[in-house]
Amino acid sequence: MQPRNMSMSGVVDLAAVKAAQEAKAKAEQARAEAARQGGGPGAVSPADLVIDVDEAGFERDVLQRSTEVPVVIDFWAEWCEPCKQLSPVLEQLVVEYGGRLLLAKIDVDANQMLMQQFGVQGIPAVFAVVAGQALPLFQGAAGKEQIQQTLDQLVQVAEQRFGLTGLTVDPDAVPGGGAGAQQAAAVPAGPYDALLEAAVQALDAGDFGGAVQAYKNVLSDDPGNSEAKLGLAQAELLQRVQSLDPQRTRQDAAEKPGDAQAQIAAADLDLVGGHVEDAFGRLIDTVRRTAGDERDTVRIRLLELFEVVGADDPRVSAARRALSRALF
Known part of the structure; x- marks a missing residue:
């Protein structure tokens, strides 16, 4: 546990932290209620989960959409018999995942440039784009069970590493029985009001280690609890910056622009100081300058800061698009 006399007053507005946490929880409840009542204005139909994409619409339909939902790409052609076997299976599975995935179908005869950019050597070929990053999945026809295992892993990676929870789909129109649909429709366990309140009290007291542990206690039993995820991200941020010397940290960042x-x-300090765009812009610029494991470390920290601010914030949406351009 961190000492209770540790104070971060003046560094971060804890009331704003709590308000952001409550606002995100309300947004999650509103989306869930809209889904129960038939989807609401922001919902999509199952037919919207499978789209045809060409080179002109690739950035809009794939890159930008990949910042909110993993996009599976099916490279196919009319003359390709294995493609005709694979495509219906992909379409069925994507619909069953209930908004956790989007399927983009690309005709290679009409879109040779995209085929070359992805390094496609033969079809059918299936890729994914997650937060602007292209990932090869498999080539050639495959069985439904094997494909579903691959998609399960994709959904897990997209949520855990990129914070992508997918689209809202009209529940009355989604076919039942799919593993992905069951996962999307799962009801969080609970209630955890006492544990969550204890975490907030620890934050208010400056006991960031205690808040971190309280949120982790909730998540160990309910990994999908959105309020605990947001609170944990905020508490870990505050725990990180409490040991920083602000002047020295900013001097190091200015003197070492290539040091991840x-x-x-410095981005952590930017965020707790309320300079959200500065924090995001700093890390996106660093993503452009770095490569390999170092670049991945910066990207993951940026996604953690997205979680702190909240997925509904327009600054997060803009930064996700900028990150996609920097990565792709």
Whole structure:
């Protein structure tokens, strides 16, 4: 446990932290209620989960959409017999995942440039784009069970590493029985009001270690609890910055623009100081300058900061698009 006399007053507005946490929880409840009542204005139909994409619409329909939902790409052609076997299976599974995935179908005869950019050597070929990053999935026809295992892994990675929870789909129109649909429709366990309140009290007291542990206690039993996820991200951020020397941290970042760790630390300070766009912009610029594991470390920290601010914030949406352009 962190000492209870540790104070971060003046560094971050804890009332704003709590308000952001409550606002996100309300937004999640509103989306769930809209889904129960037939989807609401933001919902999509199952037919919207399978789209045809060409080179002109690739950035809009794939890159931008990949910041909110993993996009599976099916490279196919009319003359390809294995494609005709695979495509219906992909379409069925994507619909069964109830908005956790989007399927983009690309005709290679009409879109040679996209085929070359992805390095497609033969079809059918299936890729995914998650937060602007292209991932090869498999080539050639495959069985439904094998494909579903691959998609399960994709959904898990997209949520855990990128914070993508997918689209809202009209529940009355989704076919039942699919594993993905069951996962999307799962009801969170609970209630956890006492544990969540204890975490907020720890935050207010400056006991960030205690808040981290309280949120982790909730998530160990209910990994999908959105309020605990948001609270944990905020508590971990506050725990990180409490040991930083602000002046030294900003000096290091200014002197070492290519140093990923220096920029990450400065971005943390930017965020707790209320400079959200500065924090996001700093890390997106660092993503452009780095590669390999170092780049991945910066990207993951940026996604953690997205979680702190909240997926519904327009600054997060804009930064996700900028991150996609930096990565792709």
